[in-house]
Amino acid sequence: MSEKIRVLLAKPGLDGHDRGIKIIAAAFRDAGFEVIYTGLRQTPEQIVNAAIQEDVNVVGVSILSGAHMTLFPAILDLLKEKGGGDILLFGGGIIPNEDMKTLEKMGVSKLFTPGAVTTEIIDWLKGAVASGKKDEKIL
Amino acid sequence: MFDKSFWDKFDERRKKWHETADQMPQKTRPKFFTISGDDVDILYGPDSYDASKSLENIGLPGEFPYTRGVHHTMYRGRMWTMRLFSGMGTPRQTNQRYKYLLKEGQNGLSVAFDLPTLMGYDSDHERSKGEIGKCGVAVDSLVDMETIFDGIDLGKISTSMTINAPASILLAMYIAVGEKQGVPSEKLTGTLQNDILKEYIAQKEWIFPPEPSIRLITDLMAFCSDHVPKWNTISISGYHIREAGATAAQELAFTLADGFTYVESAIAAGQDVDVFAPRLSHFFNAHQDFFEEIAKYRAARRIWAKRMRYKYKAKNEKSWLLRFHTQTAGCSLTAQQPENNLMRTAFEALSGVLGGTQSLHTNSMDETLALPSDKAALLALRTQQIIMNETGVVNTIDPLAGSYFIESLTDKIEADAEAYFDEIDKRGGVLRCIEEGYLQREIAKSAYNYQREIERKERIIVGVNDYVMEEDIDIPTLRIDEAEANEQLATLKKVREDRDNDKVARTLDDLTACAKGDGNTLKAILDCVRVYATEGEIVDALRPVFGEYTEPPMF
Numbered sequence: 001m002s003e004k005i006r007v008l009l010a011k012p013g014l015d016g017h018d019r020g021i022k023i024i025a026a027a028f029r030d031a032g033f034e035v036i037y038t039g040l041r042q043t044p045e046q047i048v049n050a051a052i053q054e055d056v057n058v059v060g061v062s063i064l065s066g067a068h069m070t071l072f073p074a075i076l077d078l079l080k081e082k083g084g085g086d087i088l089l090f091g092g093g094i095i096p097n098e099d100m101k102t103l104e105k106m107g108v109s110k111l112f113t114p115g116a117v118t119t120e121i122i123d124w125l126k127g128a129v130a131s132g133k134k135d136e137k138i139l
Numbered sequence: 140m141f142d143k144s145f146w147d148k149f150d151e152r153r154k155k156w157h158e159t160a161d162q163m164p165q166k167t168r169p170k171f172f173t174i175s176g177d178d179v180d181i182l183y184g185p186d187s188y189d190a191s192k193s194l195e196n197i198g199l200p201g202e203f204p205y206t207r208g209v210h211h212t213m214y215r216g217r218m219w220t221m222r223l224f225s226g227m228g229t230p231r232q233t234n235q236r237y238k239y240l241l242k243e244g245q246n247g248l249s250v251a252f253d254l255p256t257l258m259g260y261d262s263d264h265e266r267s268k269g270e271i272g273k274c275g276v277a278v279d280s281l282v283d284m285e286t287i288f289d290g291i292d293l294g295k296i297s298t299s300m301t302i303n304a305p306a307s308i309l310l311a312m313y314i315a316v317g318e319k320q321g322v323p324s325e326k327l328t329g330t331l332q333n334d335i336l337k338e339y340i341a342q343k344e345w346i347f348p349p350e351p352s353i354r355l356i357t358d359l360m361a362f363c364s365d366h367v368p369k370w371n372t373i374s375i376s377g378y379h380i381r382e383a384g385a386t387a388a389q390e391l392a393f394t395l396a397d398g399f400t401y402v403e404s405a406i407a408a409g410q411d412v413d414v415f416a417p418r419l420s421h422f423f424n425a426h427q428d429f430f431e432e433i434a435k436y437r438a439a440r441r442i443w444a445k446r447m448r449y450k451y452k453a454k455n456e457k458s459w460l461l462r463f464h465t466q467t468a469g470c471s472l473t474a475q476q477p478e479n480n481l482m483r484t485a486f487e488a489l490s491g492v493l494g495g496t497q498s499l500h501t502n503s504m505d506e507t508l509a510l511p512s513d514k515a516a517l518l519a520l521r522t523q524q525i526i527m528n529e530t531g532v533v534n535t536i537d538p539l540a541g542s543y544f545i546e547s548l549t550d551k552i553e554a555d556a557e558a559y560f561d562e563i564d565k566r567g568g569v570l571r572c573i574e575e576g577y578l579q580r581e582i583a584k585s586a587y588n589y590q591r592e593i594e595r596k597e598r599i600i601v602g603v604n605d606y607v608m609e610e611d612i613d614i615p616t617l618r619i620d621e622a623e624a625n626e627q628l629a630t631l632k633k634v635r636e637d638r639d640n641d642k643v644a645r646t647l648d649d650l651t652a653c654a655k656g657d658g659n660t661l662k663a664i665l666d667c668v669r670v671y672a673t674e675g676e677i678v679d680a681l682r683p684v685f686g687e688y689t690e691p692p693m694f
Binding site (some may be wrong): 013014015016018019021022023025027028029034037038039040043062063064065066067069071093094095096113114115118119136 | 254255257258260266267268269270273274316331338342343344382384470472473474475506507508509510583586587590593594600603604611612613616618619690691692693694
């Protein structure tokens with residue numbers, strides 16, 4: 001992969017817990033990704049608009065408030081609606097197993113819970129972006 | 140304390156001992172350091188702290204500088220309050236949880252509000268979608284607070300409320316519930332978190348910019364001095380600073396620096412330090428490094444007492460006391476093998492007790508997955524009851540005092556905190572440091588360092604980077620669904636229909652006028668809540684005058 005992976009990281013909803021996303025942002029930067037961090041309290045519209053404008057490969061979203069079943073589907077729908085259907089959406093937070101399965105079925109690529117290590121997330125992301133690109137070529 | 144011949148002998152023995160010990164392998168861990176990243180020596184001894192200053196620095200419990208505890212009798216005279224932070228879904232559900240915990244032996248309440256409430260939005264606001272009742276209980280108007288405390292006598296229980304930006308509104312509602320129960324405000328006991336500075340630094344639930352926020356706080360302090368004299372007006376909080384990734388010394392330094400800022404603001408507003416200072420309380424994290432945490436609490440008491448006495452010239456001994464609540468570290472819990480969190484929480488809680496806490500919250504094992512279930516909350520409560528009744532640690536006060544290691548760590552953390560106070564002063568004070576992002580950056584740096592230590596396996600977290608198991612995590616968790624949100628929305632709709640809307644409009648206008656002038660905002664807010672103005676309406680009445688705070692994204 002010659003091109004740098006471009007990632008938009010965002011905190012949607014009212015949640016202010018930003019320790020996790022800041023660590024991810026710093027780890028992604030150190031792994032050589034292009035990182036755009038939106039900051040706190042972004043609406044799904046703001047996140048999707050920024051993702052499309054910045055032409056990112058991936059959107060990463062952190063939710064620790066329990067609003068995941070509202071916010072992830074809203075972001076997924078808007079990505080499709082606004083022509084960003086090829087952008088991967090992944091996330092992390094306080095998310096029960098059952099919800100995780102439902103969200104991954106809906107189209108969220110991957111969800112991580114507290115305790116996930118950044119190398120695991122980085123490896124997953126590199127793989128996911130690479131296989132996404134391969135798919136494009138086949139198509 | 141020791142004479143020269145002692146030290147001569149000691150140095151010789153110590154030298155010899157090292158000659159042997161240094162030859163032996165010490166490889167069980169890649170590094171021997173605290174959770175804050177400070178190196179720990181293999182052995183501490185009588186040379187590790189200045190025992191000749193024991194009377195001044197360590198002293199006796201209940202006596203200045205209170206290193207050993209704020210009371211003469213500590214847990215022999217009065218146990219810590221078992222206060223589980225709880226709240227979920229609707230006021231009705233939360234009321235049921237409170238009654239359950241009280242029945243099982245809890246003796247104080249601690250209210251967790253949902254995010255819309257923390258941020259000053261009503262449940263029917265666009266931004267509240269998906270968040271109603273999710274990480275705490277939803278409160279829109281006085282009706283909700285009446286339900287939460289239904290059947291609970293506010294004259295007999297103390298209540299802590301974790302609320303910051305809209306703290307005045309929730310305290311006003313609590314006072315109004317008291318009035319309805321026939322309990323005068325003078326008799327109410329409890330604590331408001333009301334610590335906005337740490338919101339800008341770490342927890343990030345703000346509404347207004349710092350200056351008007353500080354005015355709301357000083358207004359509240361003045362009102363409580365006159366009308367709610369037993370209420371702890373601010374719980375100066377390190378918990379969230381630590382959760383955001385700070386080290387123990389940073390938690391201590393930034394928290395106490397915030398505290399000094401409140402003290403200075405109230406003095407500048409013309410209040411008497413000896414009237415308001417006895418009503419300030421503190422709130423610390425109990426993280427996993429057992430000895431470091433105990434040293435942190437001891438250092439905290441000593442620093443606070445000295446500053447209050449010598450710098451702020453408080454004369455009332457009660458103004459010197461650093462009384463604190465402790466919560467075990469949420470950030471230490473793992474989603475992997477969640478039952479392990481029971482053990483983590485127990486050790487953390489024990490450090491809080493050995494550190495002399497006045498009240499304690501123990502986290503539930505399932506909190507990395509959801510809000511606590513009944514069963515998980517009960518186990519958390521039982522953890523405290525086992526420490527209290529079975530371990531014997533309550534028999535004697537500050538049992539670790541005089542430990543070479545503990546005294547040395549206490550001195551070190553105090554010195555580290557003092558270095559931070561100097562740095563904060565040099566940069567123009569806490570508000571200036573928040574503005575330029577200094578405190579936030581320091582915390583983010585520590586958080587990232589800690590994470591990298593885990594990833595390099597310098598730290599082992601059981602179930603995370605060692606002892607990993609393939610598992611399908613399947614413990615029962617609490618669900619808050621749309622049904623609860625709808626119930627809350629229906630209650631709010633009914634409130635808006637049933638109340639006297641002319642009165643509401645009038646009190647809200649009066650509040651706006653008060654905010655523009657220099658009246659006491661809490662007094663005006665109390666008039667609003669009594670006629671069932673909602674939290675969102677009250678915030679909207681203040682917003683045009685006070686403005687809104689936003690933070691530039693940084694990492």
